[in-house]
Structures are given as structure tokens and as C-alpha cells.
Amino acid sequence: MVRIKTPPLENLLVEERRMDRRRRSSYLCSTQCLIKAHAVKVEANVNTISDVYRDSIRYKPETLTRIFEGISSKALRSPQRLVEIGVGTGYALEIASKVFLDAELVGVDVVPGMLEKADARKYQTQPRFFLTSAESINLPDKFSALTYSCCAFHLFQKKLEAASEMIRITEPGGLVAVIGYSHADLQSQVFHEYFPEFSRRELILHPEPSQISDIFTSLGATIEGTIREEFSVNFESPDEVVELIEERQFFGLRTMPDDVFELGKIEFEESFRNFYVNKPVVSVSALTATLFRV
Numbered sequence: 001m002v003r004i005k006t007p008p009l010e011n012l013l014v015e016e017r018r019m020d021r022r023r024r025s026s027y028l029c030s031t032q033c034l035i036k037a038h039a040v041k042v043e044a045n046v047n048t049i050s051d052v053y054r055d056s057i058r059y060k061p062e063t064l065t066r067i068f069e070g071i072s073s074k075a076l077r078s079p080q081r082l083v084e085i086g087v088g089t090g091y092a093l094e095i096a097s098k099v100f101l102d103a104e105l106v107g108v109d110v111v112p113g114m115l116e117k118a119d120a121r122k123y124q125t126q127p128r129f130f131l132t133s134a135e136s137i138n139l140p141d142k143f144s145a146l147t148y149s150c151c152a153f154h155l156f157q158k159k160l161e162a163a164s165e166m167i168r169i170t171e172p173g174g175l176v177a178v179i180g181y182s183h184a185d186l187q188s189q190v191f192h193e194y195f196p197e198f199s200r201r202e203l204i205l206h207p208e209p210s211q212i213s214d215i216f217t218s219l220g221a222t223i224e225g226t227i228r229e230e231f232s233v234n235f236e237s238p239d240e241v242v243e244l245i246e247e248r249q250f251f252g253l254r255t256m257p258d259d260v261f262e263l264g265k266i267e268f269e270e271s272f273r274n275f276y277v278n279k280p281v282v283s284v285s286a287l288t289a290t291l292f293r294v
Contacts, residue, residue, distance in 0.1 A: 086152025090118030
């Protein structure tokens with residue numbers, strides 16, 4: 001795997017002072033406190049989740065296809081190069097490759113196991129992958145015409161720095177997109193509805209689209225709007241959902257202390273099975289893409 005060297009971002013502190021501290025302090029403080037409290041546990045679990053990670057329980061491919069088509073309609077011209085930050089297993093990048101047919105693809109992540117899975121996928125154009133963090137992206141300035149993250153921005157420990165880096169590597173006139181869930185669309189998912197402690201922790205980590213807008217516009221980007229696409233995920237049985245909880249499929253489950261997780265899992269299974277007796281399990285949600293012009 002080839003790495004591209006780039007000088008460190010020198011203007012971060014100057015740009016950070018431009019942020020309206022009153023608008024972001026509550027969100028950033030609560031997020032940082034939660035991350036610091038479980039930093040060791042995150043570090044221990046982040047590399048092992050790639051062994052069990054299932055993309056299909058998070059959103060439908062056609063949902064993301066519609067979002068990418070909406071992003072494409074906002075581009076000034078067809079992007080020649082796009083970069084996904086927090087590429088994970090490459091699920092979203094594979095879908096992007098079928099929409100942006102002529103684009104050079106690049107994916108970055110901090111988890112080697114995720115990059116290995118991403119590299120094994122089939123793309124319209126084979127991407128390049130780099131092991132690098134969102135807060136210090138090892139790519140040159142003005143590198144990308146479209147820079148995006150998909151269901152990953154909430155995991156970036158320093159969101160202001162990550163946003164600044166995403167803007168830095170995007171060419172003037174290019175687009176930055178943050179794709180994720182609003183709080184309401186998280187809470188409509190069965191995992192959140194029946195596991196309150198998991199939901200509470202996830203809501204702290206996930207910024208609302210309005211908070212994402214505040215971060216990026218404070219750094220000089222111009223908001224281009226949002227795209228929201230609803231979807232549902234069907235599960236064959238309650239047993240399948242319980243198995244996903246036992247696997248700790250979500251990072252929010254993996255950062256929980258084991259005793260808290262075990263208690264929550266017992267309560268989840270009891271209430272969940274009581275409701276879904278002889279019923280199909282359908283989890284309803286939506287993805288929202290917040291778009292910015294650089």
C-alpha cells in the first residue's frame with residue numbers, strides 16, 4: 001500500500017477560532033467526554049469489528065445510489081476524482097463507483113482489516129486505499145473533486161479537524177458530503193428503540209445535520225442543501241436481530257462497559273421478543289446527506 005506524504009495542516013488553530021463556540025460547545029464537549037471515557041475500549045475493539053461487520057443491516061444499496069445521484073446533480077462537472085473518508089469495507093465506495101463511472105476512486109480508513117475487505121470488492125474502477133486518519137488525511141491539498149464520508153463522521157474523534165481536512169483536500173468548486181442519520185432517524189431503528197442505553201450513547205456521538213452544517217460553514221464552506229432518503233431493513237426473525245446485538249455490530253455497543261452491555265442486552269432481548277412474537281421485523285430509517293461547496 002502506497003502512502004502519499006503531505007505537510008501538516010498549519011492553519012487549523014486559526015480556523016478553529018472562527019468557530020462559534022456557543023453553537024458547538026455543548027455538542028463537542030459531550031462527544032469528547034464520551035470518547036475519552038472509553039478511548040481504551042474503542043482502541044481495543046476498532047480493529048476486531050471488521051471480522052463481523054455487516055453492511056446490509058445499515059442501509060439499502062438503492063438508498064445510497066439515489067443519494068449519490070443527487071450529489072452528482074449538484075456537481076459543477078463530472079468529478080474526476082472522489083475520496084471517501086472512513087471507507088470501511090468499501091460498501092459505499094462500490095455503490096459510488098457505479099454512479100461516478102469516470103471518476104478515480106480513493107478510500108481512506110484507520111482500520112487495516114476494513115481496508116483489506118474494501119480492497120476485495122468489485123468496483124467499476126479499482127480504487128486506491130490509504131491507511132490514514134480523518135483528522136490528518138495523508139493526501140495533498142485540492143486533491144479531490146468530491147470528498148465524502150458515509151456513516152462515519154460520528155466516529156471521527158476530532159470532528160472540527162476532520163471537517164477542516166475534508167475541505168483542505170477538496171478542490172475549489174468541489175463538493176464535500178457528510179452522509180449519516182439524524183437523531184429521529186436513528187431512534188426509529190429497532191436497535192435504538194429497544195436498547196435505550198445504546199441509543200443514548202449513539203445520539204451523543206452522532207451530530208445532527210444542522211450541527212454538521214455549523215462545523216463546515218464555520219470553516220468557510222457553503223452549504224448546498226441536504227438529501228434525505230428513507231429506507232427499511234427487513235430481518236428474517238427476532239433471532240437474527242438478537243444475534244446482531246450479541247456480535248456488537250455497532251461501535252456504540254463496543255464502547256460500552258461489558259457489564260452495562262450485558263444488562264442492556266438482556267433487557268433488549270426480553271422486550272424485543274415480547275413485541276415481535278410471530279412478526280416480521282422491519283427497521284425503518286433514513287439517510288441524510290449534507291452537502292457543501294468548497
